[in-house]
Amino acid sequence: MNDSGDIGGYCCRLVVTVLFGSQQKRQRTKNVSPKRLPLKMNFQSHVDEREEIQKVTRDSIIDASVDTLSSSVADTSSITKTDDTLTSAGENIIPIKNTDEAGGHDGGMQQHDGRVGRQKFQNVHLEDLIDMIKNAENTRVRALEDLDKIISEKEALQAEINALEMKLAETDARIRVAAQEKIKTEERLLVLEKEKSLLEDAIEDLEFRLSVAQKDVSELTKVKTECRTLWEKVENLQELLDNATEQANQAVKILEKNHELRRKVEELEAALEHVNASKVSSNKSEQYNERLHQKIKLLEERLKMSEQEIQSHVQLYRESVKEFESTLNKLEERDKREDLGQPADDMPWEFWSRVLLSIDGWLLEKKISSDDAKLLREMAWKRDGRIRDTYLACKGMHDQEAVGMFLKLVSSPTRRGLNIVHIAAEMAPVAKVGGLGDVVSGLSKALQRKGHLVEIVLPKYDCMEYERITDLKALDVDIQSYFDGQLFKNKIWVGTVEGLPVYFIEPHHPAKLFWRGQLYGEHDDFKRFSFFSRAALELLYQAGKRPDIIHCHDWQTAFVAPLYWEIYSTRGLNSARICFTCHNFEYQGTTSASELSSCGLDVHHLKRPDRMQDNSAHDRINPTKGAIVYSNIVTTVSPTYAQEVRTAEGGHGLHETLNTHAKKFVGILNGIDTDAWNPSTDDFLRFQYNADDLKGKADNKDSLRKLLKLSSSEPSQPMVGCITRLVPQKGVHLIRHAIYRTLELGGQFLLLGSSPVPHIQREFEGIAKQFQSHPDVRLLLKYDEALSHSIYAACDMFIVPSIFEPCGLTQMIAMRYGAVPIVRRTGGLNDTVFDVDDDTIPFQYRNGFTFLTPNEEGLNGAMERAFDCYKNRSEIWQQFVQKVMRIDFSWDSSAEQYEELYQKAVARARAAATRV
Ligand SMILES: Nc1ncnc2c1ncn2[C@@H]1O[C@H](COP(=O)(O)OP(=O)(O)O)[C@@H](O)[C@H]1O
Numbered sequence: 026m027n028d029s030g031d032i033g034g035y036c037c038r039l040v041v042t043v044l045f046g047s048q049q050k051r052q053r054t055k056n057v058s059p060k061r062l063p064l065k066m067n068f069q070s071h072v073d074e075r076e077e078i079q080k081v082t083r084d085s086i087i088d089a090s091v092d093t094l095s096s097s098v099a100d101t102s103s104i105t106k107t108d109d110t111l112t113s114a115g116e117n118i119i120p121i122k123n124t125d126e127a128g129g130h131d132g133g134m135q136q137h138d139g140r141v142g143r144q145k146f147q148n149v150h151l152e153d154l155i156d157m158i159k160n161a162e163n164t165r166v167r168a169l170e171d172l173d174k175i176i177s178e179k180e181a182l183q184a185e186i187n188a189l190e191m192k193l194a195e196t197d198a199r200i201r202v203a204a205q206e207k208i209k210t211e212e213r214l215l216v217l218e219k220e221k222s223l224l225e226d227a228i229e230d231l232e233f234r235l236s237v238a239q240k241d242v243s244e245l246t247k248v249k250t251e252c253r254t255l256w257e258k259v260e261n262l263q264e265l266l267d268n269a270t271e272q273a274n275q276a277v278k279i280l281e282k283n284h285e286l287r288r289k290v291e292e293l294e295a296a297l298e299h300v301n302a303s304k305v306s307s308n309k310s311e312q313y314n315e316r317l318h319q320k321i322k323l324l325e326e327r328l329k330m331s332e333q334e335i336q337s338h339v340q341l342y343r344e345s346v347k348e349f350e351s352t353l354n355k356l357e358e359r360d361k362r363e364d365l366g367q368p369a370d371d372m373p374w375e376f377w378s379r380v381l382l383s384i385d386g387w388l389l390e391k392k393i394s395s396d397d398a399k400l401l402r403e404m405a406w407k408r409d410g411r412i413r414d415t416y417l418a419c420k421g422m423h424d425q426e427a428v429g430m431f432l433k434l435v436s437s438p439t440r441r442g443l444n445i446v447h448i449a450a451e452m453a454p455v456a457k458v459g460g461l462g463d464v465v466s467g468l469s470k471a472l473q474r475k476g477h478l479v480e481i482v483l484p485k486y487d488c489m490e491y492e493r494i495t496d497l498k499a500l501d502v503d504i505q506s507y508f509d510g511q512l513f514k515n516k517i518w519v520g521t522v523e524g525l526p527v528y529f530i531e532p533h534h535p536a537k538l539f540w541r542g543q544l545y546g547e548h549d550d551f552k553r554f555s556f557f558s559r560a561a562l563e564l565l566y567q568a569g570k571r572p573d574i575i576h577c578h579d580w581q582t583a584f585v586a587p588l589y590w591e592i593y594s595t596r597g598l599n600s601a602r603i604c605f606t607c608h609n610f611e612y613q614g615t616t617s618a619s620e621l622s623s624c625g626l627d628v629h630h631l632k633r634p635d636r637m638q639d640n641s642a643h644d645r646i647n648p649t650k651g652a653i654v655y656s657n658i659v660t661t662v663s664p665t666y667a668q669e670v671r672t673a674e675g676g677h678g679l680h681e682t683l684n685t686h687a688k689k690f691v692g693i694l695n696g697i698d699t700d701a702w703n704p705s706t707d708d709f710l711r712f713q714y715n716a717d718d719l720k721g722k723a724d725n726k727d728s729l730r731k732l733l734k735l736s737s738s739e740p741s742q743p744m745v746g747c748i749t750r751l752v753p754q755k756g757v758h759l760i761r762h763a764i765y766r767t768l769e770l771g772g773q774f775l776l777l778g779s780s781p782v783p784h785i786q787r788e789f790e791g792i793a794k795q796f797q798s799h800p801d802v803r804l805l806l807k808y809d810e811a812l813s814h815s816i817y818a819a820c821d822m823f824i825v826p827s828i829f830e831p832c833g834l835t836q837m838i839a840m841r842y843g844a845v846p847i848v849r850r851t852g853g854l855n856d857t858v859f860d861v862d863d864d865t866i867p868f869q870y871r872n873g874f875t876f877l878t879p880n881e882e883g884l885n886g887a888m889e890r891a892f893d894c895y896k897n898r899s900e901i902w903q904q905f906v907q908k909v910m911r912i913d914f915s916w917d918s919s920a921e922q923y924e925e926l927y928q929k930a931v932a933r934a935r936a937a938a939t940r941v
Pocket of ligand 1: 459
């Protein structure tokens, strides 16, 4: 068993050796690239290889069998030697026995190999031999079977290789096709690029045509706008014509009066003659005679004056008619051209050259001034449509007439918007104490929207809201202005506030005039603001500005009016007309006369009853009075207040002055800045809301209650608000009473305000302390813009119980935020709030609760009616809230009235200039 097993093991090793060798070869074959070996050669090598393997295997087996047989036969006792013998049968067989032993016997074994084999062979039994041969034969058969398997595997691999080579060939072919296609694609690409560049050219061409078309459209729009402007002009002129007709009627009346006067003179002369004839020589008759002469003289003077007046009316009338006709002519011309569809810039260059030559000709012939010629030339260079229209309209006219038409282009009041400069001490939101600040910015914004150039000059206070000024910067220039006999430097800062251009003046004055931590209330306010007024005019003068209107406000800048006419107009700053608005006649800025000279005004010249002397204290001067006397337009902030101040009770001593200047005095109701005061966009509010959706209002009320630690147990508990300066004018005793009355009526009360009057401030501090942890009352004695917005939004009712009120803004703001006003019927309150129960007022205008008598009973009545409606007729109240929120309190219509006043003043000035 052992022997056969050994031989079997040997044969197995042999097969393993053969397989191993063949596998190595297979691996080598696999690694050969089919590309490098041609297909035929490859196949041949496999055949050869197969034969070689079969041969080698056969030989090896036979040799091995014989050798093994020999060695087995030679030494059956010593099986260990078999391994040494086997080593010589094949290089690939690994000896199992110790190699040292094997090595030691190597040489000797080879020498006597055959001899020993034969000896062994003779000793072997035949049966064993046959078994061995059989075994060897079996092994050989198995080896051959394995070989066949290997060969068939190899063939399969070869087939795979062949298939891969086929695929490779196919891929090569595809690559070739693809290369050809690539060439074709490149050709197509070239064609497409050509097409693209053609398309680009076409697009460029189209864009060019589009831009031309857009230009045409914009020209058309321009023409339309101009047409609209011209129609507006016609309307204006129609108005002028109406005015002029009225003036003419007046002139006729004056003429009639004149006739009457002349008749009387004649009668008197006749009487005189009669007296002379009767030769009465008594003293009495002489005196009578004298008086008659004086009367005649007086009457003749009056006659002369009224004739002059008539002349000026007639002159104005003629000018208006002429202007009207010329505008009409222009319009007709334009209409004709527009009918022909002529575009605005369609005039050939030849045309513009002719226009320029005409202007030059008139200049050389001294028919127009060089300034006018410059302006007209500039218009012609710019191919201005107006100069083209005028030129066309002048065809066939005499030179004189044509020149007149052209000059109107450079002096026409409707030629452009006005340049309006406000000089003021306040401007919301950067420097605001009260309504004045709101008016300056609100009116300016509205005028700016109407196309006017509006600029504002303010002092540069240290305590301004600087973060509300955009692009604030100091100019690299100092403006020197006169004060107290010397020149002081002023640094000029510029920046925009609410989109308006603002100049801030910072005086380099040792008294640090505007570094006081507050706008007003300083002991030297007169000095501070007279300095500022002068510096502001100096700025306009040195900047070479030619404003049409300089608008000054309240006594702080009232000095501007006399300074302008007494000093600056004679220096050349004379293009403007002065408008003065008094926001409150209670504050007039009177002071001892000597102080006036500091700003350069001549006290002796001005301290006169008809100029700046105060009407009650004759040793004092009154800047407000000075502005009334020296301004071309004087306004106040509501029609009712304008009436009130013309009475002895309401005029604060200026009623006579106002009556003397009644012709130029008018009350125009303030508006409110509806952008700044808008509950649907107000950033100060936690919840925005509008008339159609009032939920936000209730939410604001709730949130403010929590903020101020007021009771919020009853959401519908009415809240009454009041935001005000605490000064006697505002009815402080009624405000105080309203707090208690509100509690009695079951409401909550909120007061935001502070007082410049120490005893009032103290009194309210006491009340605030009393209610400091009350669930229904809170007094906030400070100025707080953000909080004011929250209070307007949270309140259901708002009280303004003023003793007098020039206009009042808080009632209008309150209504815009849905708080129903309870006000005293005075001044602007009378013009803005109409009682719900007043049958004399059309229903649609009724918007609040009013009372007339400024006492507790009066206020109680209005408050009780308001509470009753709120509590018992909630649906009506809701509608009421929506109604007041929708009222238009914008500046639009008020700005229009100012605009009209400005235009008329400017037109009068120009008419006067042409007469001169
Ligand atoms: N304490 C305050 N905090 C915030 N704003 C106030 C305060 N007092 C008044 N205002 C605001 O000042 C303006 C008052 O204008 P107005 O009613 O014309 O009164 P006046 O100009 O007489 O002070 C309003 O815009 C009001 O909201």
